[in-house]
Amino acid sequence: MKHILPLLLLVVTISACKKKPDPLTPEVPVTKNANGELRISISHVAGNQALQAGKGWYKTENGDSLQIDRLLYFLSNFKLVKADGSMYIEPESYYLVQHKNDTDFTIVIEDVPPGQYSKLVFLLGVDSARNTSGAQTGALDPNSGMFWDWNTGYIMARLEGKSPQSTNHGSVIYHLGGYKGFYSVLREISLDAAMKIEVGKPVNMHIKANALEWFKTPNKIDIAKTSVMMSAGPNASKLADNCADMFKIDHID
Amino acid sequence: MQACKPDPNLDVVADAPFGFTVPEGWPKPFYNFENNAVTKPGFELGRKLFYDPRLSRTNEVSCGSCHQPSAAFAQLDHPISHGVEDKLGTRNSPSIFNMNWHTSFFWDGGVNHLESQPINPIQNPVEMDETLDNIIAKLKADANYPKMFKAAFGDEMINSQRIFKAFAQFMGMMVSSNAKYDKYKRGEAGASFTAAEQAGYTVFKNNCATCHVEPLFTDFSFRNNGLAPTSANDTGRAHITQDAADKYKFKVPSLRNLRYTWPYMHDGRYNNLDDVLNHYTKGITQSGTLDPLLKDGIQLTDQEKSDLLAFLNTLNDEEFVKDPRFQEVN
Numbered sequence: 298m299k300h301i302l303p304l305l306l307l308v309v310t311i312s313a314c315k316k317k318p319d320p321l322t323p324e325v326p327v328t329k330n331a332n333g334e335l336r337i338s339i340s341h342v343a344g345n346q347a348l349q350a351g352k353g354w355y356k357t358e359n360g361d362s363l364q365i366d367r368l369l370y371f372l373s374n375f376k377l378v379k380a381d382g383s384m385y386i387e388p389e390s391y392y393l394v395q396h397k398n399d400t401d402f403t404i405v406i407e408d409v410p411p412g413q414y415s416k417l418v419f420l421l422g423v424d425s426a427r428n429t430s431g432a433q434t435g436a437l438d439p440n441s442g443m444f445w446d447w448n449t450g451y452i453m454a455r456l457e458g459k460s461p462q463s464t465n466h467g468s469v470i471y472h473l474g475g476y477k478g479f480y481s482v483l484r485e486i487s488l489d490a491a492m493k494i495e496v497g498k499p500v501n502m503h504i505k506a507n508a509l510e511w512f513k514t515p516n517k518i519d520i521a522k523t524s525v526m527m528s529a530g531p532n533a534s535k536l537a538d539n540c541a542d543m544f545k546i547d548h549i550d
Numbered sequence: 551m552q553a554c555k556p557d558p559n560l561d562v563v564a565d566a567p568f569g570f571t572v573p574e575g576w577p578k579p580f581y582n583f584e585n586n587a588v589t590k591p592g593f594e595l596g597r598k599l600f601y602d603p604r605l606s607r608t609n610e611v612s613c614g615s616c617h618q619p620s621a622a623f624a625q626l627d628h629p630i631s632h633g634v635e636d637k638l639g640t641r642n643s644p645s646i647f648n649m650n651w652h653t654s655f656f657w658d659g660g661v662n663h664l665e666s667q668p669i670n671p672i673q674n675p676v677e678m679d680e681t682l683d684n685i686i687a688k689l690k691a692d693a694n695y696p697k698m699f700k701a702a703f704g705d706e707m708i709n710s711q712r713i714f715k716a717f718a719q720f721m722g723m724m725v726s727s728n729a730k731y732d733k734y735k736r737g738e739a740g741a742s743f744t745a746a747e748q749a750g751y752t753v754f755k756n757n758c759a760t761c762h763v764e765p766l767f768t769d770f771s772f773r774n775n776g777l778a779p780t781s782a783n784d785t786g787r788a789h790i791t792q793d794a795a796d797k798y799k800f801k802v803p804s805l806r807n808l809r810y811t812w813p814y815m816h817d818g819r820y821n822n823l824d825d826v827l828n829h830y831t832k833g834i835t836q837s838g839t840l841d842p843l844l845k846d847g848i849q850l851t852d853q854e855k856s857d858l859l860a861f862l863n864t865l866n867d868e869e870f871v872k873d874p875r876f877q878e879v880n
Contacts, residue, residue: 428662429662429663430585430663431585431586431664431665431666431714431718432665432666432711432712432713432715432718433711434709434710434711438682438709438710438711439666439682439710440682440683440686440710444669446661446666446669446670446673446674447660447661447670447674448660448661448789449661449662450662480792528792529792530792
């Protein structure tokens with residue numbers, strides 16, 4: 298911590314102010330290659346198979362048939378944590394992960410100070426601060442359709458598809474949102490991961506995210522009873538608990 | 551963190567700070583243009599956007615269609631405003647002034663930030679029914695907008711964040727603080743209350759001031775004021791909180807500028823203030839979520855009502871509704 302924090306502050310300070318350089322004092326160049334890099338590839342699966350949106354049919358834990366058409370969610374606030382608890386916190390760390398068939402979604406964490414790390418920690422969703430601070434841009438631009446305009450806040454995760462068991466004209470629509478207290482769907486996810494970050498040698502982490510976990514543990518979902526969910530509340534919190542264990546590290550190389 | 555403090559020598563974007571001041575004796579505003587320093591070009595861009603019907607799907611409905619300057623940015627004589635293709639919602643178009651003191655927006659308080667407000671009517675299918683991407687495409691194709699974005703934000707890039715920040719600059723500058731009441735409170739020459747106004751001020755303090763707190767004349771809370779639910783069965787705040795205890799609660803509106811903002815209440819059911827006062831004296835509908843303060847209604851004599859109306863009339867700010875800075879352009 299002692300070693301990482303001053304460096305981190307320096308990086309944050311410089312990058313946060315990049316847009317308005319002081320012409321009197323030349324900008325201190327950020328030497329990115331002084332640090333390492335973690336590349337996270339997320340591939341979506343349904344059980345043991347690659348997720349084929351709009352094509353594949355899958356069985357949920359409850360035995361319901363399901364086809365998934367859309368799967369997207371926010372991941373934010375990535376941290377690489379060392380065994381002693383010190384950590385590298387990625388600044389401005391917001392990603393909108395969108396499933397595309399046969400394509401991994403890649404997140405690159407740059408500027409990671411070299412060292413041996415033991416955990417990757419991130420948030421499923423967008424932290425409450427960014428839900429309450431007005432107009433955002435980049436991954437948080439509300440034009441993504443992942444934003445509730447009438448009840449301000451991001452849709453943290455969204456799964457849409459079809460099921461013959463649905464009681465809503467055959468469709469399954471889950472929009473998980475809500476960042477406040479009891480009804481927050483934000484979940485911090487911590488994955489054990491031994492990673493040696495070195496300069497000039499990016500570490501590649503391969504994560505498998507199992508979409509069927511939405512329906513599985515700890516709250517088995519019966520699609521006939523829960524075909525549509527589009528507001529914050531106790532049911533959204535239950536689904537969020539399910540989503541929180543969809544991420545498994547497959548391998549690191 | 552030193553380096554992040556705005557350096558006045560470097561931060562000059564077109565004009566210098568463009569006059570937002572907190573009126574004397576008013577509380578600190580909730581929104582004070584943090585991360586969105588208000589400038590004349592930013593404000594002018596916000597004004598142009600506010601009155602531009604191209605922000606709607608049909609290119610016919612602007613923000614100003616339902617928020618008219620002469621109506622203190624409500625819509626006169628419309629219980630419910632018309633959106634695209636004359637579609638109707640369920641609620642009365644609220645006035646716009648002193649927004650920087652609001653901690654939430656809309657009758658149900660669903661929106662939590664001034665910059666996050668405009669997206670709601672823009673995307674609402676019965677209001678403007680347009681997408682942000684379409685709006686950005688229209689603005690990029692316009693001869694003037696790219697230049698205005700450059701003047702306001704330093705380059706011609708147009709994105710939703712800049713649109714919303716410009717809106718916040720325009721609406722945040724709308725401060726109504728020059729009613730007779732304000733001049734009286736400031737002790738300005740010639741601004742004395744008549745006997746009726748003074749008596750009405752006392753009636754107000756004794757009967758209305760708990761919810762309609764001075765000087766904004768609202769406490770920004772959500773309350774059920776005993777209006778009988780209509781066929782629309784609008785549950786108000788409960789729609790946002792999913793809490794049955796919030797059923798039929800709506801945000802307490804300001805009592806400023808009532809002369810311009812009729813009809814009244816969240817659904818515009820009352821056309822005049824006599825009807826409003828009669829509601830409070832003898833029209834309260836009892837229910838589980840009725841505000842306890844209104845359980846027995848408000849007891850007012852005819853004299854007290856007449857005095858109260860005289861006082862409320864001192865809250866009308868003609869300078870504000872006629873302020874040339876806020877009038878329609880395009």
